[in-house]
Amino acid sequence: MSIQRFEVAGRVVFADDAALQHVLAGVHESPDRPRCLCCEGGVEMYVARHRQFVLKRMPGSGARHHPECPSYEPDERLSGLGELVGDAVLEPNPGCFELRVNFPWTRVAGKGVPRGEAEETAEVMVARRRMSLRALMHFLFHTAGFDRWSPAMEGKRNQAVLHKYLMEAAEGMTVRGIGLAERLYVPEAFSEAGREEAARRRRAKLAVLHPRDGQSPLALVIGEFKGCEASALGRRIWIKHAPDAPLLVASRTWERIERSFGALLEARHADTGQRVRVVMAALIRARREHTYEVDTASLMLASEHWIPLEGVHELALVNALVQQRRRFVKPLRYDARTAAAFPNVLLLDAGPRPVPLHVLSPFLAGKERATKERVLREEAGAWCWGYGDEMPTFPNLVAGTR
Secondary structure, three states, rough: OOEEEEEOOEEEEOOOOOOOOHHHHHHHHHHHHHHEOOOOOOOEOOOOOEOOEEEOOOOHOOOOOOOOOOOOOOOOOHHHHHHOOOOEEEEEOOOOOEEOOOOOEEOOOOOOOOOOOOOOOOOOOOOOOEEHHHHHHHHHHHOOOEEOOOHHOOOOHHHHHHHHHHHHOOOOEOOOOEEEHHHHEOOOOOOOOOHHHHHHHHHHHHHHHOOOOOOOOEEEEEEEEEEEEEEEEEEEEEEEOOOHHHHEHHHHHHHHHHHHHHHHHHHOOOOOOEEEEEEEEEEEEEEEOEEEEEEEEEEEEEEEEEEOOHHHHHHHHHHHHHEEEEEEEEOOOOOOOOOOOOOOOOEOOOOOEEEEEEEOOOOHHHHHHHHHHHHHHOOOOEEEEEEEEEOOOOOOOOOOOO
């Protein structure tokens, strides 16, 4: 793949050009729109400033970029994100997202359902979709880029990278009027030498949980689930890279988690010959000083490289693409009733349009299987792998398409 090129103020510069920062500084406050030159005519971009100036795609323009372009983003309708944009996911300014969720940021002691006589209805409001904790986790992984893969990422996906990019993604998001980065904790990469400093930063971060005026704020923890053990008062959940900060949960709550996410927890021990991660998103509150209790939890599967998975049936496909050094995006479910309507993977390096890849698992439930078979009928010549059969050859890599 060639290096990304931009046209900025009439000048063509490459993404690795030492002069790029100077050029972007000159147009940061101006109405001029740089253009990504990944395709004929180019695609408008905007300049954002974080620690340095960066070029970002304009809202709604992702699918106009070439599939191999780093700024490419599939049509939202090819994943569960399409059901949320406009209702639960709003982008009032480029790169700034307002997320409307179906869970609270605060618990109020003793708050119950209001009682009294029914009042006359003055208005009827249209019901708006709200995103779940799982959908928020998917959106964070999507915005941070963990749902896409290119060969250049090999060996660069570790806990430190996960922490860095999830926290950076959260900086552009608000939930119930509060910056998500203020309430998000992703463990730093653990080292014995830096253990005390990391613990100090964690305690400072989670000081937001201190109760105020009868209210208990919540925070969001995202990390790799390590295990759960019984304690005298319930269960302790362990998150990797946070060995000195267990999350407490009532035994009945853990039993509900096991029932709801049993297939994902079992996947850690599936006979795949390949590593699979279980990622936990947990809303927590302070039970006492520096004692963290789970309020709500959701789980997600991910590959060794932190690529989100809908199930074990996608693991071999994703790993085969990684081993063959292909470029791809993994569409995520969010809150869609089923992921069967979406491609399991979108291949980005097989020509000017992404190529959908499908997996037909014998363990799909009846309605899901019917949905997947309908999609395959509608996509003439679609690539499909019947799980358990020999995997078909992937569409040819098209070199020099940009």
